[in-house]
Amino acid sequence: MTTSVLKIFSYLPNPRVWKSLITADLCGVEVEVVGAKPPELGTWLWDYDAKPLTESERVDDSPHARTGRRGFSGTLWKTDAFLEAHPFGTVPAAFSPGGAVGVFESNSILRAVARAGKGLYGQDGYEASRIDSFLDANLVFAREAQVYLLGMESLSQESYDRMAAAYEFYLSGIEQTLTNSPYLVGEELTIADISFVCDFAQFLREGHYEEALATQSKTLISADGPSIYPKSFEHMLTLSAEPAFAERMGSYLNWYRKKLGREVA
Numbered sequence: 001m002t003t004s005v006l007k008i009f010s011y012l013p014n015p016r017v018w019k020s021l022i023t024a025d026l027c028g029v030e031v032e033v034v035g036a037k038p039p040e041l042g043t044w045l046w047d048y049d050a051k052p053l054t055e056s057e058r059v060d061d062s063p064h065a066r067t068g069r070r071g072f073s074g075t076l077w078k079t080d081a082f083l084e085a086h087p088f089g090t091v092p093a094a095f096s097p098g099g100a101v102g103v104f105e106s107n108s109i110l111r112a113v114a115r116a117g118k119g120l121y122g123q124d125g126y127e128a129s130r131i132d133s134f135l136d137a138n139l140v141f142a143r144e145a146q147v148y149l150l151g152m153e154s155l156s157q158e159s160y161d162r163m164a165a166a167y168e169f170y171l172s173g174i175e176q177t178l179t180n181s182p183y184l185v186g187e188e189l190t191i192a193d194i195s196f197v198c199d200f201a202q203f204l205r206e207g208h209y210e211e212a213l214a215t216q217s218k219t220l221i222s223a224d225g226p227s228i229y230p231k232s233f234e235h236m237l238t239l240s241a242e243p244a245f246a247e248r249m250g251s252y253l254n255w256y257r258k259k260l261g262r263e264v265a
């Protein structure tokens, strides 16, 4: 019997969880995942022992009632212990076995999985730190993308411009790196590539809002991406088609591949 190195609670499916699961599969470690579809998670108790709550348990004077802060509106049900382990109250929320240590931020959960395994977190401390550099740059991009995607129906020009600038900044750096190297760090796949693929694939969901953008006289930020940043797009498309990625990402990018005429057989 294998034992899980980490328990992750989240809405599912979630690209921020996939990064850890792809890594776990490649490293041969086990991760336990608990959760439900996004709207259902609003009826769950957010805790190490997360579980669905009955309607009679979801009352205004419940000690667990909290206001959703990011991506969730209305009341969420988070225990004090959950907020102690996860002070920002976000999912994915990971726990060490037994729940003593909370690990938050999907890139840090990813690091925890890679540390429990072998081979995807650099050859030495310097390489690991360079991987961290990419993960940090990736989080800055992903945070802008989160605000952009959540606000898609009614974007201010300022929000749109911020996203366009963050996209240009991040993709330029990724493109520059891949011009000289087959992977983001060193000669092999690392968690820097895995995080890039998952967060960038999530950003491309802006493509589902093309009409909403058009009604606001705006166009897709990623529209000419494959010609402006060919290596970055190629890296994402190639890696996401590899078995360990495809297993977790499923049909998530099919619509985009179809658009590019790059369907996987």
Ligand SMILES: N[C@@H](CCC(=O)N[C@@H](CS)C(=O)NCC(=O)O)C(=O)O
Residues within 6 Å of the ligand: 016, 067, 068, 069, 070, 071, 072, 073, 076, 089, 090, 091, 092, 104, 105, 106, 107
């Ligand atoms: N940068 C974080 C983002 C996590 C995040 O913002 N999660 C949101 C849902 S998308 C959340 O848990 N919100 C809880 C709330 O609204 O209170 C990560 O990568 O883990």
